[in-house]
Amino acid sequence: MALLNENYLKLKAGYLFPEIGRRVKAFTDANPEAAKRLIRCGIGDVTEPLPQAVVTAMHQAVDEMAVRSTFKGYGPEQGYEWLRSAIAENDFRSRGIEVADDEIFVSDGSKCDCGAILDILGDTNRLAITDPVYPVYVDTNVMAGHTGDADATGAYAGIHYLPCTAQNGFVPEPPKEPVDVIYLCSPNNPTGATASRAQLEAWVKYALAHNAILLFDAAYEAYIDDPTVPRSIYEIPGARECAIEFRSFSKNGGFTGVRCAFTVVPKSLMASTKSGEKRPLHPLWSRRMTTKFNGVSYIVQRAAAALYTPEGKAQVKALVEHYMGNAKLLVAGAKAAGHTVFGGVNAPYIWVSAPKGFTSWQAFDRILGEANVVITPGSGFGSNGEGWFRVSAFNSRANAEEVSRRLQSLKW
Ligand code: MLT
Numbered sequence: 001m002a003l004l005n006e007n008y009l010k011l012k013a014g015y016l017f018p019e020i021g022r023r024v025k026a027f028t029d030a031n032p033e034a035a036k037r038l039i040r041c042g043i044g045d046v047t048e049p050l051p052q053a054v055v056t057a058m059h060q061a062v063d064e065m066a067v068r069s070t071f072k073g074y075g076p077e078q079g080y081e082w083l084r085s086a087i088a089e090n091d092f093r094s095r096g097i098e099v100a101d102d103e104i105f106v107s108d109g110s111k112c113d114c115g116a117i118l119d120i121l122g123d124t125n126r127l128a129i130t131d132p133v134y135p136v137y138v139d140t141n142v143m144a145g146h147t148g149d150a151d152a153t154g155a156y157a158g159i160h161y162l163p164c165t166a167q168n169g170f171v172p173e174p175p176k177e178p179v180d181v182i183y184l185c186s187p188n189n190p191t192g193a194t195a196s197r198a199q200l201e202a203w204v205k206y207a208l209a210h211n212a213i214l215l216f217d218a219a220y221e222a223y224i225d226d227p228t229v230p231r232s233i234y235e236i237p238g239a240r241e242c243a244i245e246f247r248s249f250s251k252n253g254g255f256t257g258v259r260c261a262f263t264v265v266p267k268s269l270m271a272s273t274k275s276g277e278k279r280p281l282h283p284l285w286s287r288r289m290t291t292k293f294n295g296v297s298y299i300v301q302r303a304a305a306a307l308y309t310p311e312g313k314a315q316v317k318a319l320v321e322h323y324m325g326n327a328k329l330l331v332a333g334a335k336a337a338g339h340t341v342f343g344g345v346n347a348p349y350i351w352v353s354a355p356k357g358f359t360s361w362q363a364f365d366r367i368l369g370e371a372n373v374v375i376t377p378g379s380g381f382g383s384n385g386e387g388w389f390r391v392s393a394f395n396s397r398a399n400a401e402e403v404s405r406r407l408q409s410l411k412w
Helices: 006-010 016-030 032-036 052-065 081-095 110-120 135-143 197-210 282-292 298-306 310-336 360-371 397-409
Strands: 104-107 127-131 159-163 181-185 213-217 243-248 261-264 270-272 278-280 341-343 349-353 388-392
Touching: 006 135, 016 032, 016 360, 052 298, 052 310, 081 104, 081 261, 081 298, 104 110, 104 282, 110 135, 110 213, 110 243, 110 261, 110 282, 127 135, 181 197, 197 213, 278 282, 310 341, 310 349, 310 397, 360 388, 360 397
Parallel strands: 127 159, 127 181, 181 213, 213 243
Antiparallel strands: 104 261, 243 261, 270 278, 341 349, 349 388
C-alpha cells in the first residue's frame, strides 16, 4: 500500500482560520438572528474593492488576451520583466536599497512562498520561530518533516521558540544559542508589533555571525507610517548576505482574491552544503520556480504593475489610510473597554488582552456569542498568545465603528 506523509499527522487541530470558520458556522446555524449582525474581524482579509488603476489594467489585459496579436501564453516563471523591474525600482532602489530586477521572483502569494522556500533549504537546519507566530511558518516545517512531535502546549520538538511577550513589546531578541533559519515578520502578524532598526540590526548581526538565514516576512510593510521603522530587511547593512524577503500585494493592493506576491532572493545570499561548501541560493530558487511553477497570470501581473503607477500608488495610499483609520477606532474602543492593547500603529492588527481569567478561546466565545464579532484567539498563534486575541482592521468603516462600540458595551 502507498505510504502517506506521516508528518501531516503531527499537525495540531486544523489550520487556525478554517477552525474559526467551523466554530462561527456552528454559532450562526444555531443563532440565525445573531448571524444577521455578525461582523468578521478574524482572518485578515481585505474588504474594499480593487483600486481603479488595477481594474482598468485588468480589463485592458483581458482585451489583449482576446486578440491573436496580443495574446499571451506561458510567461516567464519568475515574472514578467516589466513587473520585476517596477517592483525593484519602486519598492527598493528608489528608497536607496540595492535590489536587482532579477532578484525579484513574482508568485501567487507569500503564504505559498513561505512554504515553498523550504524546498531549497536543508532538512536539518535548526529553526527559530517566534511565539506567537503566523501558523504557516510552523506548519510548513512540520509537513516537511523538520520537527518532532508537538507537546501538550502545542510546541514542536526541534523548533527553537522565541518568546514574544508584553515585556519585550512582542519583538524577539536573538537567542543565545546558534540557529540556522529564523522567521521574522514585521509589521507582525498577529501582534501588530514592528521591529526597530536597532532590533533588525541585532538580527542581521546574529545571522551573519552564525551563517544563519533570516526569512523576513514584510507582507504588511505598506502599513508602516513611521519613517524610522524599516520597511525592508535590506535597509540593514549586511542583510543581502543573510536574508530572504517575502512581500505581498494582498494587503496593500487588496489582492487577497487576485493573488500576487513576490520574494526577494539576493544573489549574494549563500548557504552551505553538508561538506561545508558555500553556494548561492538564488540559482536554486530560480530552478525551483521554473520547475514547479508556471508563473502568475499575465492579467494579474498587469494588475500588480498598475499599483506602481502614480494613480495606483495614490489609490493604495487611500486603502491603507482607510484600514489604518479602522485600526485607530478599534484600538480606542478596546482601550476604552479596559483591555491592554498592542499593535494597530504601523500595522493593521490589534493585539488585545483578554480579561483576567479568560483564555483566548473563552474570549472568542464571549465576543462571538454576545457581541457577535469574530476575532482570532491569540492562543491559535502559539502558547504565548494565550490570554490575547487579535482584531483585524480589514473592514468597512461602519463595521469598525460598530465593533469599537460593541467591544465597549460587552459585559465580561
Ligand atoms: C491572517 O489573517 O493572519 C492572514 O490573512 C493570513 C494570510 O495572510 O495568509
